[in-house]
Amino acid sequence: MKVLAIDDSVKALKLLTNSITEVRPSAQVFPFSKPSELLAFAKETPCDIAFLDIQIWGMNGLEVAKGLKEINPKINIIFVTAYSQYAREAFELRPSGYILKPVMKEAVEREIENLRHPINQKTTAHIYVQTFGNFEVFSYGTPLKFNRSKTKELFAYLIDRNGAAVNINELCAVLWENERDTENLKAYLRKLISDLRKTLKKIGAEDIIVKQYKNIAILPEKIICDSYGFIKGDTACVNAYGGQYMNQYSWAEVPRWKFDGIK
Numbered sequence: 001m002k003v004l005a006i007d008d009s010v011k012a013l014k015l016l017t018n019s020i021t022e023v024r025p026s027a028q029v030f031p032f033s034k035p036s037e038l039l040a041f042a043k044e045t046p047c048d049i050a051f052l053d054i055q056i057w058g059m060n061g062l063e064v065a066k067g068l069k070e071i072n073p074k075i076n077i078i079f080v081t082a083y084s085q086y087a088r089e090a091f092e093l094r095p096s097g098y099i100l101k102p103v104m105k106e107a108v109e110r111e112i113e114n115l116r117h118p119i120n121q122k123t124t125a126h127i128y129v130q131t132f133g134n135f136e137v138f139s140y141g142t143p144l145k146f147n148r149s150k151t152k153e154l155f156a157y158l159i160d161r162n163g164a165a166v167n168i169n170e171l172c173a174v175l176w177e178n179e180r181d182t183e184n185l186k187a188y189l190r191k192l193i194s195d196l197r198k199t200l201k202k203i204g205a206e207d208i209i210v211k212q213y214k215n216i217a218i219l220p221e222k223i224i225c226d227s228y229g230f231i232k233g234d235t236a237c238v239n240a241y242g243g244q245y246m247n248q249y250s251w252a253e254v255p256r257w258k259f260d261g262i263k
Helices: 010-023 036-046 061-071 084-091 106-114 149-161 168-175 183-201 225-233 237-241
Strands: 002-006 030-031 047-052 075-082 097-100 129-131 134-140 209-212 215-217
Touching: 002 010, 002 036, 002 061, 010 030, 010 106, 030 036, 036 061, 047 061, 097 106, 097 168, 106 134, 106 209, 149 168, 149 183, 149 215, 183 209, 225 237
Parallel strands: 002 030, 002 047, 047 075, 075 097
Antiparallel strands: 129 134, 209 215
């Protein structure tokens, strides 16, 4: 879930973004104080929700809403204001909701739970990773095709590591648990790493892989993942977990977070 937030008051903007993050820990929140910067960002980055202060210096929130609707007619607009007299004019733009200041997390939760345009992160996220049940990867709702099954498993293990760096020896031991660690095996693993990076590059997501000498990792903040949301306490992700995790892989029989005391 990608969320825009704008307010020309630093204190009010911080309160708003903190409330959103508290209600939806897995959401990516992009705060702005200038309407022009928010609109420019929205043109390049598809977002699901926009929390807009109505009284903003330079351009009011109603004008910003009109601009956002031109960019993305399905974006959920939630107006935030200290003045109830704007309600009638605001609702002519068919927003998703309306919050009076000071912003309370309960109000944010209510509006996110009752969006005009429901969000399906599997279809809206650049990279959506499904770990509950079978491991699958989607780019804007389209399954990502891997040239080799081992390339897909390599990516699955990096996702399981949640940003922790993994070295070549560990990867060989996990991906080929019954085979000897040889130079030929390491050479093949390097081919898989190259294959993974090429696969991600085709969809413009090669920057989620970080490789340094003999270590490799992913950047979790660039990925929407059901298990990452679960770990952060996202209600939808917690409810989605049915006890199955990356069913294809023996090394994933027990989710890693259970070793960390998360149930």
